[in-house]
Amino acid sequence: MTIMGDNSSYHQIRDEMRIMPITSGQAKSAISVSSGVIFAITVRTVRYSKANRKQILAVCFVSLLLFANFRYNQPSKFRFSNNNVNAVCTLPEIDPFDDEIMKLNWHPRPVVCENTPPFMFIDRKGFIHLNSTTLSSEKLSNSDIDCTYQHVERQFDDDVIFKKEVRFVEPEYIECDFVVARCRDKGGKKLxxxxxxxxxxxxxxxxxxESQQQLSVLVLGIDSLSRNGALRKLPKTMKYFEDVLGGISFKGYTKVGENTFPNLVPLLTGKKADPRELPHVWGQHYFDDYPLIHHNFSSAGYVTLYAEDWPAFSTFNYASKGFIVPPSDHYIRPMYLGMKKMQPVVTSLDQVFLFLEDKNIKMKSSSLCFKNQLKHHMFLEYFKRFVDVYRKKAKFAFTWMNEISHDYSNFLEIADQDFVDFLIWLKEDGHLNNTVMMLMSDHGSRTEAIRNTAAGRIEVRMPLLSIALPEHFKHQHPVLVETMIHNSKVITTPFDVYxxxxxxxxxxxxxxxQSIIDGKLPRGISLFRKIPKERTCADAGIHELFCACFTSHPVDKTSKLVLEIANASVTKINAMLSDVKHKCAELSFSRVEDAQLIESNFKRAVENEEFTLRNLLFKPKENKRKYLVLFKAAPSGALFEVTANVENDDVIKLGDIIRTNKYGTQSQCVEDRVLRNYCFCI
Incomplete structure (x- = not known):
């Protein structure tokens, strides 16, 4: 059995040997050169052996053979078409309430935050006040307490400082976006x-x-949420967005990378998260030189917002440095860094406590809270204030919520009514009159048991995307609306959204x-341009690992071939860990959790093939069988998913090996963001 691992996801091959195929132009040149050589040979033959007709005939015969070889003996050009009479890609129809998934679905308890009354607040005009309702309930007067505030000031992208405490006489205008507020009694006790x-x-x-032509754009992004997942966990939000706001949901929206970064980079730059297209992809770099679409909107006179929670794991800060200069006019990151500075121990343990909550262990105060407030309430409040302060101004807001959905999707339903209330406020307060509203995600759930179900493997590739247009725009541009509805039923990607x-x-x-340029489909096609049904995953820049346009059938998990694939994958992982083997344990195969045979929908289209001699002599190779194997490794208990091309029951090539459950603190001894998926620290 021949096994060849493909480590392209981690190691880049620096020295490659390429065998270039001969193009038609090169073939013609070769024929021309060959004819010249033959002519020269003929002349020399005639010159030195005029009487030798046999040699002349031999040369002519060789010339004919060479010509026939170049003209008719080209490599076989077998053509294949998709075996789908309706389209190249049949989008999978997966039941959001699939039995396997519903076994993992549960409803969390209502979230309980600290029961601390709010003594202070900032009104919508930016003035700070004492809360008279709280003072009354606590039987206190203004003279009984001493209240202060501190500006939260950003220090590069990973730290904040709290400025000098200011005692205020209300109402006092706040000249920053975030403040730390405190109240003490006359004895100095913190209240x-x-x-x-x-x-x-x-x-x-x-x-x-903003105007009917100059539209604002608001993006509410929720990490790790498929369209089906949204129908399960955010049913009220989806109903309001689609039924009341008229949102168009894109059933073929497909991710182009495994996790958040390679999906948001195309969305925000139109480029692939690849060093061949961008200066750096990850690592200890700043991203100020990235051509984020925020900058395009800003240059056009828009006010901009970039809001992303969970600072340790945010898109441009995870294992990287973020930005020297804030990427937008308003930036929420200092708020979350301020939370961490105020509660360093609690913040560090949030994910531990959230894990316990996910196991239905009741906590005194939820990790989804900051003191007496739900974190997602604070997030939405900042979003609302941004929209309200810049009422009727051209706005671009890109917001992304991670913490509530990234690891434990069942908690997301806690925010369902809050999202609805936010959307109702936007609509009834007139903020959507000249605004494109987008509700979206980057991928489905990647690290939960749901990913390891047959339906979940499809969902992880197909994130949520729903877009609501202003009512006047729908009336002025009905063809564009029809086009978007058409595009909601074909393959679309983050490149298209950009x-x-x-x-x-x-x-x-x-x-x-037109969507076709110079006879070709561009990688990114605006959702306002009709995307052909014949578009393939390759056309759209979707790697085969992420393309949902396939069919799969379960196979025997204990078969010799499946076990060989799993064991070969473990060998490959250990080879990837060779440089850190002094830190990481050697993994061993535990068991196969699932195995699927992936089959192509293509068949040979003989009627469209060009004639060559080889087509008569050779049959086209059968498509290599492809297996998708989910297996468990020891001692880490890690679940890995791998694809393998198989021919004649031999594994020809292993694809990327993707971890499908959380590694938590197992790999904290290594810094490499790729190896973290595989390492089990000794």
Missing amino acids: YESLLINVNPHTDKSIRN AFMDDVLHKKFDNQL
């Missing part, structure tokens, strides 16, 4: 401490007005614009 939110319109640039947002920014609402 209250919290972090308050404001949006201070500090930008000096000229901000243009192109769509770019169209909104530059007001490209021309119905006649």
